[in-house]
Every structure is written in C-alpha cells, then in structure tokens.
Amino acid sequence: MALEEIKARIAKAEAESGRKQGAAHVVAVSKLQPLDRIEAVLKGGHRLFGENRVQEAAGKWPKFKERYPDAELHLVGPLQTNKARQAMELFQAVHSVDRIKIARRLAGLAQERGDCPEIFVQVNTGEEPQKSGVAPLEADRFIAEVRSLDLPLAGLMCIPPQDEEPALHFGLLASIAKRNGIGNLSMGMSGDFESAIRLGATHVRIGTAIFGSRGT
Numbered sequence: 624m625a626l627e628e629i630k631a632r633i634a635k636a637e638a639e640s641g642r643k644q645g646a647a648h649v650v651a652v653s654k655l656q657p658l659d660r661i662e663a664v665l666k667g668g669h670r671l672f673g674e675n676r677v678q679e680a681a682g683k684w685p686k687f688k689e690r691y692p693d694a695e696l697h698l699v700g701p702l703q704t705n706k707a708r709q710a711m712e713l714f715q716a717v718h719s720v721d722r723i724k725i726a727r728r729l730a731g732l733a734q735e736r737g738d739c740p741e742i743f744v745q746v747n748t749g750e751e752p753q754k755s756g757v758a759p760l761e762a763d764r765f766i767a768e769v770r771s772l773d774l775p776l777a778g779l780m781c782i783p784p785q786d787e788e789p790a791l792h793f794g795l796l797a798s799i800a801k802r803n804g805i806g807n808l809s810m811g812m813s814g815d816f817e818s819a820i821r822l823g824a825t826h827v828r829i830g831t832a833i834f835g836s837r838g839t
C-alpha cells in the first residue's frame with residue numbers, strides 16, 4: 624500500500640472523529656526493510672521514520688541523514704542502558720522508556736549533552752509478562768519519576784496484545800495520558816491505526832502497510 628493511500632485513510636479517520644487534519648503523524652517503521660524501499664519513501668518527501676533497534680539504525684541512518692538532513696528518527700523498540708549514548712545521537716524521540724534505570728541514564732546524558740530526545744513512556748496495557756512497558760497501575764508513579772528527572776516527557780506508547788480488541792488498550796492509554804496531562808499518544812500500527820486515531824493517537828507507527836513485508 625502506498626504511503627499516499629495511508630495518509631488519505633488517516634485524514635479520513637481524523638475527519639470522522641472530529642480531529643484536526645495532520646493531528647496524527649506517521650512514523651514510518653523501516654526496521655528490516657531493504658534500503659531502496661526506505662530511499663523511495665524519503666524521495667517521496669516523507670521525513671519521519673521509526674526503528675526498533677539501536678544497532679540496526681546506526682548501520683543505515685547516518686548515511687540517509689547526510690542526504691536528508693531533515694529526516695527525523697524515533698526509537699520504537701526497547702533501549703538498554705549501554706546503548707543510551709548511541710541512541711541519543713541517532714534519535715529525536717524514544718518511545719519505549721519503561722524503567723527508572725534507563726530514565727536516569729537518559730537524564731544523566733541529557734545533562735552532559737545539553738539536549739535530549741523527546742521521551743515517551745511505554746505502558747504494558749495488556750499486562751503481558753513478555754512485553755516491555757510499565758504496568759497500568761504503576762504508570763502514574765513512573766510518569767512522576769520521569770518528570771522529576773527533568774526529562775522532556777512528550778507522550779505515552781503502547782502495543783496492544785495480539786488477540787485482544789486494540790481499541791480497549793488505546794482507550795486505556797488515552798485515559799492515563801489525560802489524567803497526567805500528557806499530550807502525545809504513540810499507538811496504532813498497520814492493522815489498527817484508524818481505530819488508534821479515533822481514540823486520540825498523535826503518532827501512528829506503521830511498517831508493513833507502507834513498505835511491504837519485512838525481511839528477517
């Protein structure tokens with residue numbers, strides 16, 4: 624599916640739910656995609672991309688950024704403390720902050736560098752043991768801790784369980800954001816982005832629907 628078609632569907636979902644046109648940004652998730660497909664999307668004028676591994680992003684994005692200096696890159700996958708420094712050099716936002724250890728590490732590096740990517744706290748809305756993210760009941764406390772570290776907290780992120788109605792999870796994430804006064808919601812992927820937009824998504828993370836199926 625072409626990005627143009629996805630953007631048209633996004634505009635329709637925004638209009639139907641009474642949201643402003645352009646309220647939802649497309650993070651084109653380019654993990655494991657051939658370079659020529661990424662290049663084609665860059666050539667088409669899109670500038671916001673997502674990767675889920677620091678190492679993989681470090682391998683391909685510095686070259687793209689030389690040619691497309693206004694490209695913006697968001698980390699949507701887990702971050703380990705030993706990759707935090709590298710992540711800060713590559714990414715303009717981190718969607719997956721979910722442990723105080725990594726929050727402290729990012730805060731320390733932010734002090735040192737004088738700037739910091741935008742921070743999204745990942746919430747494990749389905750409370751799945753194998754999934755990253757803070758538990759919904761821990762979210763308020765964790766958000767307060769992140770704020771106390773002076774990190775630029777921009778939003779919340781979730782990845783709903785495979786076999787459940789995603790709207791329930793989008794709604795839960797939106798309610799946690801609302802009661803904490805948080806403006807951005809990173810939710811919705813290739814299969815469910817319209818539902819996410821109706822529930823307030825500001826960042827939809829779309830991979831396969833833009834680029835086609837991933838190599839492994």
Ligand SMILES: *Cc1c(COP(=O)(O)O)cnc(C)c1O
Pocket residue numbers: 652654675699700782812813814828829830831832
């Ligand atoms: C891969 C990935 C996506 C994109 O998934 P698609 O189903 O290909 O749209 C979104 N979010 C995260 C965290 C991912 O790892």
